Amino acid sequence: MISGKVWGTTMPIFQTPFVKSFGLKIKAGGFSSEHRHRYRSNYFFIATGRLRVLTWMEKGKAPDVIELRPFESTCVPPGLWHKFEALEASIVVESYVGMEADNGDIERRTRGGLGKG
Secondary structure, three states: OOEEEOOEEEEEEEEOOOEEEEEEEEOOOEEOOOEEEOOEEEEEEEEEOOEEEEEEOOOOOOOEEEEEOOOOEEEEOOOOEEEEEEOOOEEEEEEEEEOOOOOOOEEEOOOOEEOOO
């Protein structure tokens, strides 16, 4: 089932109790909320486009930034605040790995959107 987001669409690809993968179609300028997952790692694999992933060790500090191109990936460990920003229209495989904890796994401190994030 495809779900609409302000920044694009997401579609489930694969799911087990410990791994969930989704296809993301992100519009140029689309960005996620700043959030963290308490129990799961968050992986991003870029199929097309360019994606920037920002991570924060501490609120108020400058983020670490990684820019990903096709066939590149990164992993955000549990507990680390992060967000993504599409530098151009992108297709991304996003996976969550770790204990099953859908309820209460994610904590958000901003909202996602489209444009300057």
